[in-house]
Amino acid sequence: MKPANLRRAAAVAVLLAALTAAAFSLRSRTGVARPRRFDKNVTAMGTFVTVSVFTDDQAAAEEAVDAAIDTIKRLERLLSRFNPESDVSRVNDAAAGEPVSVQRETLEVLDLARLVSRQSGGAFDVTVGPLVVLWREAGESGTLPTPEAIAAARSKVSWKDVLIDAEAGTVTRAREGISIDLSAIAKGYVAAAALGDLRAAGMESGFVNAGGDIAFLSVNPDGSPWRVGVADPRDDTRTLRVLHVRDAAVVTSGDYEQFSTIDGKRYSHIIDPRTGNALEGGGPVSVTVVSQSAALADAWATALSVLGEDGLGAAREAGVECLLLYLDGEEIRTVESPGFADLTPPLGQRTTHRGE
Numbered sequence: 001m002k003p004a005n006l007r008r009a010a011a012v013a014v015l016l017a018a019l020t021a022a023a024f025s026l027r028s029r030t031g032v033a034r035p036r037r038f039d040k041n042v043t044a045m046g047t048f049v050t051v052s053v054f055t056d057d058q059a060a061a062e063e064a065v066d067a068a069i070d071t072i073k074r075l076e077r078l079l080s081r082f083n084p085e086s087d088v089s090r091v092n093d094a095a096a097g098e099p100v101s102v103q104r105e106t107l108e109v110l111d112l113a114r115l116v117s118r119q120s121g122g123a124f125d126v127t128v129g130p131l132v133v134l135w136r137e138a139g140e141s142g143t144l145p146t147p148e149a150i151a152a153a154r155s156k157v158s159w160k161d162v163l164i165d166a167e168a169g170t171v172t173r174a175r176e177g178i179s180i181d182l183s184a185i186a187k188g189y190v191a192a193a194a195l196g197d198l199r200a201a202g203m204e205s206g207f208v209n210a211g212g213d214i215a216f217l218s219v220n221p222d223g224s225p226w227r228v229g230v231a232d233p234r235d236d237t238r239t240l241r242v243l244h245v246r247d248a249a250v251v252t253s254g255d256y257e258q259f260s261t262i263d264g265k266r267y268s269h270i271i272d273p274r275t276g277n278a279l280e281g282g283g284p285v286s287v288t289v290v291s292q293s294a295a296l297a298d299a300w301a302t303a304l305s306v307l308g309e310d311g312l313g314a315a316r317e318a319g320v321e322c323l324l325l326y327l328d329g330e331e332i333r334t335v336e337s338p339g340f341a342d343l344t345p346p347l348g349q350r351t352t353h354r355g356e
C-alpha cells in the first residue's frame with residue numbers, strides 16, 4: 001500500500017472528526033437526541049475506506065455496513081488491475097480483438113470513463129497505463145524518459161480503442177498495447193455502490209469515505225447539510241473552505257501527494273495523456289469536485305487536474321461543480337465553477353469565475 005494514500009486518508013478523517021464534534025455541540029445546545037454514529041473501517045483499493053451510518057438500530061446498522069463492505073471488496077476484486085483475476089486484468093490479458101465477458105459494474109465504470117474521456121477531450125483516459133509505468137520507472141531511476149520513449153508509450157494510449165458491447169456484456173481491446181487502469185475513477189464508483197447498499201438497507205443518513213473520495217447519503221441526522229472541509233494546500237491542518245452538500249459526493253485530487261522527484265523537480269502520478277507528460281506544476285495543486293455521481297466526481301477531479309481552468313466549460317457541461325486551488329508563490333488563487341458558490345460561502349480569497 002502506498003503511504004501517500006494513507007496520509008491523505010488521515011487528513012480527511014480529521015475534517016470529518018471536526019464535523020462530528022460540531023454536530024455533538026449542536027445536540028447539547030438543543031437537547032434533542034440524535035441517532036448514534038456507527039462506523040467500520042477497511043483497507044481496500046490501496047487506501048482506508050470508512051463506512052458510517054447514523055441510526056439507533058445497532059443490528060440494522062451492522063447489517064447495512066457489512067453489506068456495503070462486502071460490495072467494496074467484491075468490486076475491488078473486479079476492478080483492480082493489481083488482481084490478476086479481476087475483470088480488468090482478464091481484458092488486459094486477452095488477445096486484441098477478443099471480446100471478454102465482464103460483470104455489469106465493469107461495463108458501467110468503463111462507460112462512465114468513456115463519457116468523461118469524450119467530454120474532457122482525452123484529458124481523462126483509462127488506457128494511460130503505459131505512460132504511468134514509464135513515469136513510475138523514471139521516478140525510480142531518477143532519469144527523465146526520452147521523447148521517443150514517451151511517444152512509444154503514448155501510441156498505446158487511446159480510450160477509443162476500448163470497445164464496450166453493453167448488450168453482449170463484453171469488453172474488447174481493439175489493438176495490442178491497449179490496457180485498462182481504473183485507478184482514477186473506480187474509488188468513486190465503489191464508494192457510490194457501497195452507499196447504495198446503505199440506502200437499500202433503509203439507512204437515512206451516512207457516508208462512505210474511500211481514501212478521500214466521499215459519497216454522502218442524504219443529510220446529517222439533524223437535517224443539516226454535510227459539511228466537508230477543503231484543506232489548505234500549504235498546511236493540511238487548516239481548512240480553507242467548508243462545503244455544504246446533500247446527497248452528493250466530494251472528491252479531491254491532483255494534490256501532488258503522490259509524486260516522483262527527477263532532477264529536483266516534482267512529477268505527479270497524474271499524466272496528461274494528450275502530451276504523454278506527467279503533471280509538473282503550473283496547474284492546480286488541488287482540485288475538488290462535487291457531483292451527485294461519485295464516479296464522475298472522481299474522474300473529473302483527475303481530468304481537471306490535467307486541464308486546469310481551461311476545463312471549466314467542459315466540467316459545467318458535464319454537470320459537476322469544482323474548486324481549483326493554485327499556488328502563486330505563497331498566495332492561494334482559487335478558481336471555481338459558477339455553481340460552487342452555492343455550496344460554500346467564500347472566505348475572502350481572490351476568486352475568478354470561468355466557463356460562464
Ligand code: FAD
Binds near residue numbers: 081252269
Ligand atoms: P486519481 O487522480 O483519482 O487517479 C490517479 C491514478 O489514475 C494514477 O495513479 C494513474 O494510475 C491513473 N491516471 C493518471 N493519469 C490519468 C489520467 N489522465 N486519466 C485517467 N487515469 C489516470 N494501490 C495500491 O498500492 N495497491 C493496491 O492493491 C491497489 N488496488 C486498487 C484497486 C482499485 C480497484 C483501485 C481503484 C485503486 C487501487 N489502488 C491500489 C490505488 C491506485 O493505485 C491509485 O493510487 C489510486 O486509485 C489513485 O487515486 P487518487 O485519488 O490518488 O488519484
Ligand code: MG
Binds near residue numbers: 185297299300301
Ligand atoms: Mg480521480
